[in-house]
Amino acid sequence: MAVHGSRPILDLQAGRQVLDQHLPRVLEFEGRSMEELGWTRPSNRTLLIPMRGMRDGAVDEYLLRLDFIAGAEWPPSARFVNPETFEYAGLSDQHHLPQLTSPEVHVHAAYPGPNGEIQLVCCSAVYEYYDVNHGGDDATLWRDGDTFRTTLSAIERAFSTSYQGRFGRHAG
Numbered sequence: 564m565a566v567h568g569s570r571p572i573l574d575l576q577a578g579r580q581v582l583d584q585h586l587p588r589v590l591e592f593e594g595r596s597m598e599e600l601g602w603t604r605p606s607n608r609t610l611l612i613p614m615r616g617m618r619d620g621a622v623d624e625y626l627l628r629l630d631f632i633a634g635a636e637w638p639p640s641a642r643f644v645n646p647e648t649f650e651y652a653g654l655s656d657q658h659h660l661p662q663l664t665s666p667e668v669h670v671h672a673a674y675p676g677p678n679g680e681i682q683l684v685c686c687s688a689v690y691e692y693y694d695v696n697h698g699g700d701d702a703t704l705w706r707d708g709d710t711f712r713t714t715l716s717a718i719e720r721a722f723s724t725s726y727q728g729r730f731g732r733h734a735g
Contacts, residue, residue, distance in 0.1 A: 565636060565637055565638070565687070565693055565704045565705035565706075569693070570677075570693060570694055570696060571633045571637040571690055571693050571694060572633060573632055573633060574632070574633050575608060575632055577633060577634035577635075578608045578631035578633055578634070578639075579607045579608045579631065581631050581634060581635050581639075582604075582607070582608055582610070582631040582639075582711075583607075584635075585710040585711055585712075586604075586610075588710055588712075589710055589711060589712045592712060600612075601613045605649065608630060608631040608632065609628065609629065609631070610628070610631075610711070611626055611627070611628055611629075611644075611649060612626070612628075612629065612715065613625070613626055614626070614627050614643075614661075614718065614719070614722060615722070616661045616722050616728070616729075617722075617726065618726055618727070618728050623661065623728070623729050625643050625659065625660075625661050626643065626644050626645075626646045626649070626659070627641060627643055627644075627718065628640075628641070628642055628644045628649060628651075629641055629711055629714065630690075631711075632690060633690060635707070636705075637690055637693065637705060638687075638688045638689055638690050638692075638693075638705045638709065638711070638713070638714055639689070639690055639711050640689070640690040640691060641684045641686075641688075641689040641690070641691070641714055641718070642682045642684060642691075643659055643661065643670070644656070644659060651682050653673070653680070654672060654673060654733035657672040657673075657730040657731075657733050658729055658731060658732045658733075659729075659730075660682065660729070660730045661722065661726060661727075661729060661730070662726070662728055662729065662730055663718070663721040663725055663726060663727070664721075664725050664727055665720065665721040665724055667686060667703070667717050667720060667721060668684065668685065668686040668720070668721035668725075669685040669686075670682075670683070670684055670685070670730075671683040671685060672730055674695065675695070676691070676694065676695055677694060677695065681695075684718070686714070686718065686721075687703040687704055687705060687717075688705060688709070688713045688716075688717045689714060693705075
């Protein structure tokens with residue numbers, strides 16, 4: 564189980580194993596294939612998941628990148644990326660981020676990380692939440708037995724209750 568005040572340790576091999584173990588479980592839960600869901604796996608430890616936000620009748624498309632970079636005791640890394648590059652190049656790509664401001668999930672285009680500014684999907688079901696040593700309610704911590712479905716559920720709930728549109732293009 565994850566713990567506040569304890570930073571996760573990178574373990575790419577363990578991350579790959581976690582994805583290999585969790586993906587079949589999550590697909591079985593979903594009752595659909597990766598192709599039917601529109602998910603892609605560009606590497607042995609990365610999933611790309613299309614997501615949608617709806618506001619005032621308009622639908623905005625996003626691409627969530629999950630990177631499995633640690634063992635099962637930590638959630639996957641999560642960030643919204645440019646759908647053409649599958650990366651987030653800082654503020655120049657901030658218009659590819661949804662404005663989510665729920666009590667459970669808050670997206671920051673630029674947040675002070677341990678090695679400089681990062682995009683932060685601030686949620687206890689996301690690796691970076693622990694990597695920036697975020698505090699919070701222990702009841703929401705990543706638990707043994709959680710899968711990346713926990714991460715997706717939290718973000719989907721935020722889209723359905725607290726979506727405020729797309730971040731604007733950075734003027735700089």
